[in-house]
Amino acid sequence: MSAVLRRVGRSLPGRTLQAWLDGWVARRGPTRPPLTLKYRQIFILPTRFGWLLGLLMFAMLMGSLNFNNNLGLLTTFIVAGLGSNSMLLAYRNLEGLRILKTGASPVFAGQPIQFLITIASDAGRERPGLELRHGSTAQVFSLPARAITEIALPVPTRHRGWLTLDRLALQTGHPIGLFEAWSWFWPERAILVWPRPAERPPPLPEGDADREGSEQRRNPDGDEFYSLRAWREGDPLHRVAWKASQRHNTLLARDLRQPRSRDLVLDLARAPGRDLEERIRVLTAWLLQARRQDRSWTLRLGGKAIGPDRTEAHLHACLKALAEQP
Amino acid sequence: MQADLDRALAAVNRVIVDKSEVVELAFSALLAGGHLLIEDLPGVGKTTLAQALSLILGGSWQRVQFTNDMLPADILGVSVFRRDDEQFEFRPGPVFANVVLADEINRATPRTQSALLEAMAEGQVTVDGQTHRLPQPFFVIATQNPLDMAGTYPLPDSQLDRFLLRTAIGYPAPAEERRLLIEPDRRQLLTELNAELDGARVMELIQRAASLHVAEPVIDYIQALIQATRAHAGLRAGLSPRAALALIRTARANALVRGQTFCLPENVKLIFPALAGHRLQPLPESGLSSTDVVEEIIDVTPVP
Amino acid sequence: MKQLPPFSAVAWTIAAFVISALPHLAAMPPWLAAGILGACAWRLAAARYRWGPPPRLLRIVLTGVALVFVLVAFGGLWGRRTATVLLCVMLGAKMMEMFAVRDLRLVASVSFFLIATQFLFSERLIYLVYLVSGSLVATIALTRIQTVHGGQWTARGGSELPAIRQAAVLLMLAAPVALTLFVLFPRLAQPLWGLPDQVMDGRTGLSEDMSPGSISNLFLDDSPAFRVEFDGPPPPPGERYWRGPVLWNFDGTTWTRPFFGDAPSRQFVAEGPRSLSYQVQLEPHERRWLFVLDYPVRGPDQALITVDHQMLNRHPVTTLTRYDVVSNPDFTDMPELSSGAQAVALRLPEDRNPRTRALAQELRERHPDDRALINAVLGWFREEAFYYTLSAAPLGRHGADEFLFDLRSGYCEYYASAFAILMRAAGIPTRIVTGYQGGFWQAASEYLLVRQSDAHAWTEVWLEGDGWTRVDPTAAVSPARIEQGSRSVIDGPRHLFDLNWVENLRNQYDRIQHLWNRWVLGFDHDRQRSFLRGLGLPDLTTDRIALLMLLVLGLVMAPLSYALLRQPRGRAASEVERAWQLMLRRLKRRGLTRQASETPLEFARRVRNARPQEGERIVELALMYCRIHYGEVQDDARPFIEQARAFRPARA
Structure with a gap:
């Protein structure tokens, strides 16, 4: 991408210009995946090296013309031919590329997001020297003929919540770096950034409820989990999970590795911490701890309660709710 | 011949309700000379399917319920010293059958699993230095529980590709499930099955499948799919050339199962997820499952 | 410290520089050339053994010393040679800090410039090889640098072949554009600025004066001095006196031109019955004179006919120069001799x-x-x-x-x-005339080749009447x-x-060289116009030619762009496939688009669900298509092609 255009947007009038530019780009065609790069979305400008060679070419042209030096002119025109072809080739390297989807798994604030962009090429030829750029990070790759690939761009995160990435650029300087062709696109959706867990959280709030556990811990280490399995000879009758068995039309037995304790209640309002952010961080750490210990918990946020449950999905729901806290 | 196959298919579909795709895959695996792994919850009909298949094929069939105290000999067979003529006699294990149902294969120890998997790969069994050929056709249907149960040994990734296809059965649709509840017991239906095929005819069908016409565009399509797995950044490695050959073989078998005289991209599309799913290992950081990747590849690969 | 560029990119860049600098290196003092080559060798070794750049101070000092050497060697004289030598020396110095992609690119692209400057000194046919090889290697270098920059280095591994092939293709694709521009780029009728009079090259040619013994080295030089094409038959050998400097002054050992040598002639030479009209292609010889037969009636616009019937160019002839002359041998030069001229012509x-x-x-x-x-x-x-x-x-x-x-x-x-x-x-x-006499008549190509070895000196005496x-x-x-x-x-x-056979070969070569000179080197403002006239175009002004150039350039670029931008998608489509594609396009116009990942039947069934009334027909056609496209039997394609072409989806 032209360095000039990249630099636009640092200053206030630059930002206005940037907004206008983005709008203009958006008016030219789809800008969010899935999209296929067509001529309306591909921009092309000489690189700094391209300008330099252009200058050199101009000097050669003037000199050769003046001295009526035809071989000099021929050399100049060969350079001109190289230039015009490399413009076409740079364009061709992008044309028809399909940006299928973007996305990322959520991360904790402070960790970099691995932002994944899936790109496919149906062309019967290789597409070398592609570059995917977001801000100052870039990833260079090549696509073989009729290939699909996934590019991971690390994006730093600072705050919890939904992170909206600004535009990405898919660009190329192929074949000799005289021209840079690029396409701008925006991610399909925002990325969830979970709160950063507190580094040294207080212990889980065990004493919150006064119901005692009804079942004995079979395993004090407690890192095994509860499940159903096919009934085997020798299994006592009281282990048969009758309801489940009926559902599955076969006898199922409970594996008696029961939870060692009752549900935890994790309440934002009662979590320790000086401010909201710190309480959220403590809660995050607790959630992770509870999940590690395979315990069931309920998350209370103001009037809302999530759970009780113990699954990975539950953890994700809770983390999302915490991340979205105003 | 084709009529026999159609009848066999119809008969199995009568027993296995609403799972014609799985039945089709099972037949495809059989006619491609491979083995089938069914990964699903207990009680969805894995065993019934296996039994139905074995009955329809008319050959011998064996069922092995795998447990953690099982030894390789329990599967392959043992040499027994005979007192009367003072000689060793080989007593074939349950693996010596045309159709072997290996139930809950992941309950057995890796050693026992390996014994079966090697027999599957080689088509023969070697016990005490003596090699015994397995019968032809030889078709293993193994089942395993997807839940990471206590006391199970998941099949090693490196040996998963001994199974040509892997599939799940899944719950029946509500209406079908209702039928299942009203109609007589499946076991009852099984007893009504006739052997529509026999070993010789299965071998002939396998031969016929192998010579089915595959046009250039279909080969292009298969190549594109294989390429896509290799180029996919979310995967540890793409599919091997052996997997590509297996894909074309199974697509042919599927075409035969469907009564076609040539291979269509549809056959490839049906087979590909079952063939690639267990051969591909997504990188953990990509957050994708191999099913996601396979679906994505099918969604973006153009059909020529 | 950034990552060092890989050996291959550096090696190609240095190769591009060395090839393009080769003629320049040959023309500079050997020790200077050795220094530049030494710098290149050092850089190669640095790339091989992963050395970093030398200290900054050392670089500055070495560069300074090299520049001083150049100034001393060339005595501070400013000319084309000094300029190109300086450029070579600067690039040699650049070797010491050529560690970034930017520097590599600079050196590789200046190689093109070096090639172009060499043609200011010589434009012989053999330099076409130099032009092509230099451009190719510079393009390979640029390609290689880009693969480094584009991060494809590790992906591509060590093989150089892809880069070489890509560069060759790139150059070949550049040829149509280059040739179009070459033929149609408007040439200047007049130079924009003058040439420096400083003559730097010890080029052989007729010198300005004569002391017996001085031309002798010319007799061994078989290189062409000029070539002549006559509008009629060539004059007989005895008449082929090509007039060069006329020498009046004699100091006892050397004959020189008189002070009035550059004065224009005041005599008017009229055309006569034996007038000859001819075109001369003069090899550059760094002097102003243009050789003509006696007596020039008129020459090119930029030339002047002196009092002793020499023809002088406005500037020294530094490039191959073509000029038209009419000469009339029947002319009486100075029937009256002025007393001043007589005194000069008798002085001893x-x-x-x-x-x-x-x-x-x-x-x-x-x-x-x-x-x-x-x-x-x-x-x-x-x-x-x-x-x-x-x-x-x-x-x-x-x-x-x-x-x-x-x-x-x-x-x-x-x-x-x-x-x-x-x-x-x-x-x-009496006065002495130097010039050339004779020449070799290339009968097959109808031109007269005058070599340096045809240099001659004769006298003119003034006779009453x-x-x-x-x-x-x-x-x-x-x-x-x-x-x-x-x-x-x-x-x-x-x-x-x-x-003899070497001599024949030489003559053959000269004929090629002549064509080269005529059609490539001599393709100037006039020849461009006459070429366009030959194509039947009217006389065009410069801006019209520029317009024509853009037009033709567009015509050339259009198929080129099409060929380049067409994305090959495997095999060429058969007639059956084209018929199917046509059907798909018609359906697309009705809002029914086949997804790339949909098989023909999947698509047809989807359409059937959306629009049952036509769907059956589409499924039917899709089945036919599948039978032909994926099936074994190919002979029943006709009905499908006809039906698919005839298919018109109804409006939704």
């Missing part, structure tokens, strides 16, 4: 050549008539034991005496000089020299390969 140093002077006195007494005297001298040359040889001894203080009485063997300069001295001593106004009259004493001694050319008088082979 008093203290030289006493025996010649005595002979002149004696002849004058015997032959009061000028013409009789001249004939007597020429007869004496013919009858006495005078020999024509190229291996002549150098002459001393009394050159004419030594030659006429002792040596009696020499070549044209000896004869012309001695004859002129004798004439002047006898009171006959006839004005200046050409007298060639060499012709008296060795008529073969004049009739059969310089090669006939050479005593034996001049070098090992002086054989």
Whole structure:
């Protein structure tokens, strides 16, 4: 991408210009995946090296013309031919590329997001020297003929919540770096950034409820989990999970590795911490701890309660709710 | 011949309700000379399917319920010293059958699993230095529980590709499930099955499948799919050339199962997820499952 | 410290620089060239052994020292040679800090510039090889640098072939554009700025003065001096005197041009019945004169005809120059000789050549008539034991005496000089004309090739009534020299390969070179216009030519772009596939688009669900298509093609 255009947007009038530019780009065609790069979305400008060679070419042209030096002119025109072809080739390297989807798994604030962009090429030829750029990070790759690939761009995160990435650029300087062709696109959706867990959280709030556990811990280490399995000879009758068995039309037995304790209640309002952010961080750490210990918990946020449950999905729901806290 | 196959298919579909795709895959695996792994919850009909298949094929069939105290000999067979003529006699294990149902294969120890998997790969069994050929056709249907149960040994990734296809059965649709509840017991239906095929005819069908016409565009399509797995950044490695050959073989078998005289991209599309799913290992950081990747590849690969 | 560029990119860049600098290196002092090559070698080694750049101070000092050396070697004179040598030295110095992609690119692209500058010195055919190889290697270097920059380095591994192939393709694709521009880019009729008069090259050619012995090195030089195409038949060999500098002044050893040598002629030469019209292609010789036959009537616009009928270019001829001349041999030059001119044409140093002077006195007494005297001298040359040889001894203080009485063997300069001295001593106004005589007639291509070895010197004497009259004493001694050319008088082979077939080969080569000169190098403002006229276009102004160029460029670029931008998607489509595609396009216009990942039947069934009334037909056609496209039997394609083409989806 032209360095000039990249630099636009640092200053206030630059930002206005940037907004206008983005709008203009958006008016030219789809800008969010899935999209296929067509001529309306591909921009092309000489690189700094391209300008330099252009200058050199101009000097050669003037000199050769003046001295009526035809071989000099021929050399100049060969350079001109190289230039015009490399413009076409740079364009061709992008044309028809399909940006299928973007996305990322959520991360904790402070960790970099691995932002994944899936790109496919149906062309019967290789597409070398592609570059995917977001801000100052870039990833260079090549696509073989009729290939699909996934590019991971690390994006730093600072705050919890939904992170909206600004535009990405898919660009190329192929074949000799005289021209840079690029396409701008925006991610399909925002990325969830979970709160950063507190580094040294207080212990889980065990004493919150006064119901005692009804079942004995079979395993004090407690890192095994509860499940159903096919009934085997020798299994006592009281282990048969009758309801489940009926559902599955076969006898199922409970594996008696029961939870060692009752549900935890994790309440934002009662979590320790000086401010909201710190309480959220403590809660995050607790959630992770509870999940590690395979315990069931309920998350209370103001009037809302999530759970009780113990699954990975539950953890994700809770983390999302915490991340979205105003 | 084709009529026999159609009848066999119809008969199995009568027993296995609403799972014609799985039945089709099972037949495809059989006619491609491979083995089938069914990964699903207990009680969805894995065993019934296996039994139905074995009955329809008319050959011998064996069922092995795998447990953690099982030894390789329990599967392959043992040499027994005979007192009367003072000689060793080989007593074939349950693996010596045309159709072997290996139930809950992941309950057995890796050693026992390996014994079966090697027999599957080689088509023969070697016990005490003596090699015994397995019968032809030889078709293993193994089942395993997807839940990471206590006391199970998941099949090693490196040996998963001994199974040509892997599939799940899944719950029946509500209406079908209702039928299942009203109609007589499946076991009852099984007893009504006739052997529509026999070993010789299965071998002939396998031969016929192998010579089915595959046009250039279909080969292009298969190549594109294989390429896509290799180029996919979310995967540890793409599919091997052996997997590509297996894909074309199974697509042919599927075409035969469907009564076609040539291979269509549809056959490839049906087979590909079952063939690639267990051969591909997504990188953990990509957050994708191999099913996601396979679906994505099918969604973006153009059909020529 | 950034990552060091890989060896291959550096090696190609250095190769591009060395190839493009090769002719420049050959023209500079050897120690300087060695220094530049040394820098290249150091950089190669650095790339091989992963050394970093040398300290900054060392780089500055070395660069400074090199620049000082250049200034000393070239005496601070500013010329094209100095400029290119400086450029080479700077690039050599650049080797020490060529560690970033930017620097590599700079050096590789300046290679093109170096190639272009070399053509200011020579444009011989052989340099086409230089142009192509230099451009190719520079393009490979640029390609390689880009693969480094684009991060494909590790992906591509070590093979150089892809880069070479890609660069070759890139260059070949550049050819149509380059040729279009070459033919149609408007040329300048007049240069925008002048050329420096500073002559830097020791190029062989006729010099400005003559002292017997000075042209001798030219006789061994078979390189072409100029080529001539005549509008009619060529003049006979005896008439082919190509007039160069006319020398009036003699200081005892050297003949030089007079102070009025550049003065324009005030005489008007009219065309006559024997007028000759011809075009000369003059190889650059760094002097201003243009060679013509006697007497030029008119020449090109930028040329001037001097008082002694030389033709002078406005600027030194530094590139191949083509000019049209009309000459009329029937002209009386200066029927009246002014007293000033007569004085100059008779002046002789008093203290030289006493025996010649005595002979002149004696002849004058015997032959009061000028013409009789001249004939007597020429007869004496013919009858006495005078020999024509190229291996002549150098002459001393009394050159004419030594030659006429002792040596009696020499070549044209000896004869012309001695004859002129004798004439002047006898009171006959005489001047020396240098130039070329003869030439090789390339019958097949109808042009006259005049080589450096055809250089010649003759005299002109002023005769009452006839004005200046050409007298060639060499012709008296060795008529073969004049009739059969310089090669006939050479005593034996001049070098090992002086054989007939080599000579033939040489002539063949010159014919190619001539075409090259005519159509490539000589393709100037005038020739461009006449070329366009030849195509049937009217006389075009420069801006019209520019417009035409853009038009043709568009015409050339359109198919090129199409070929480049077409994304091949595997095999070429068959008729069946095209019919199917046509059907798909028609459905697409109705809003039914097949997804790339949909099989024909999947698509057809989807359409059937959306639009049942037509769906059946589409499924039917799709089934037909599948049978042909994926099936084994191919012979029933016709019905499908016809039905698919006839298919028109109804409006939704």
